[in-house]
Amino acid sequence: MRGLLARRMKFHLLGAFVVSLGCAALYKFGVAEPRKRAYAEFYRNYDPMKDFEAMKASGVLESAPAK
Amino acid sequence: MLASRAFSLVGRRSISTSLCLRAHGHAGVVKAEDYTLPAYVDRRDVPLPEVAFVRDLSAQQRALKEKEKASWSALSVDEKVELYRMKFNETYAEMKKGTNEWKTILGGVLFFLGLTGVILIWQKHFMYGPIPQTFSEEWLSAQTKRMLDMRANPVEGVSAQWDFDKNEWKK
Numbered sequence: 687m688r689g690l691l692a693r694r695m696k697f698h699l700l701g702a703f704v705v706s707l708g709c710a711a712l713y714k715f716g717v718a719e720p721r722k723r724a725y726a727e728f729y730r731n732y733d734p735m736k737d738f739e740a741m742k743a744s745g746v747l748e749s750a751p752a753k
Numbered sequence: 754m755l756a757s758r759a760f761s762l763v764g765r766r767s768i769s770t771s772l773c774l775r776a777h778g779h780a781g782v783v784k785a786e787d788y789t790l791p792a793y794v795d796r797r798d799v800p801l802p803e804v805a806f807v808r809d810l811s812a813q814q815r816a817l818k819e820k821e822k823a824s825w826s827a828l829s830v831d832e833k834v835e836l837y838r839m840k841f842n843e844t845y846a847e848m849k850k851g852t853n854e855w856k857t858i859l860g861g862v863l864f865f866l867g868l869t870g871v872i873l874i875w876q877k878h879f880m881y882g883p884i885p886q887t888f889s890e891e892w893l894s895a896q897t898k899r900m901l902d903m904r905a906n907p908v909e910g911v912s913a914q915w916d917f918d919k920n921e922w923k924k
C-alpha cells in the first residue's frame with residue numbers, strides 16, 4: 687500500500703527514458719546514417735556535366751533542346 | 754426569514770429554485786442534498802474514503818459496531834469481515850480486477866470496420882464512374898520514363914532504382 691506513486695513513477699520514468707532513447711537510436715541508425723551514406727556514395731563520383739548531357743539528350747529540358 | 758434575506762443578497766442566481774421554494778416552507782434551513790455530502794468512492798488512490806460504505810446500519814449491524822468498541826480479539830472472523838464490508842464496498846483485489854470488456858470493444862470495432870468495407874465496395878461497384886486516364890498503363894509508363902529522364906530523386910528515390918547503363922530496374 688505504501689509508495690504507490692513512487693513505485694509507479696519509478697517504473698514509468700525508467701520506461702519513458704528507455705523508449706525515447708530507443709526511438710532516437712533506432713531513427714539514427716535506421717534512417718539518418720543510411721541516408722548520409724547514400725548521399726556520400728552518390729556524390730563521390732558524380733559528374734554534373736555528364737548528367738546534364740544525358741538529360742538534354744532525352745529532351746526534357748525546354749531551354750536546352752536535344753538537337 | 755434570515756435565509757430569504759440571504760437569498761436576495763446573493764441574487765437568487767446561485768441557489769436552485771427548488772431549494773428556495775423549500776426554504777420558505779420550513780424554518781429556513783434546507784435539507785442537505787446527497788450530492789453535497791461527502792461520498793464513498795472505490796478508488797485505488799483513495800485508500801480511506803470520507804464515509805463508510807453502509808450509511809444506515811440495521812439493528813444487527815449497530816450491535817456489531819458496539820461490540821467493535823470492546824477488545825477486537827473477542828470478534829470472530831465472520832464479524833470482522835462483516836465490519837469490513839460495512840466500511841468498504843470492494844476490496845483492493847476486487848477493485849483492480851479486470852473485466853472482459855475489451856473483447857466487446859474489439860468485436861464492435863472490427864464489426865464496424867467490416868461494415869464500412871462493405872459500404873465502400875458497394876460504392877466502387879455501383880456508384881463511382883471510371884477513373885482518370887492518367888492511371889492507365891501507357892500513361893504511367895510514359896510518366897515514369899519522363900521522371901527517369903529528368904533524373905528525379907537520384908540519391909534515394911526512383912532514379913536511384915534504375916540502371917541507366919543497362920536500361921532496366923536495378924536488381
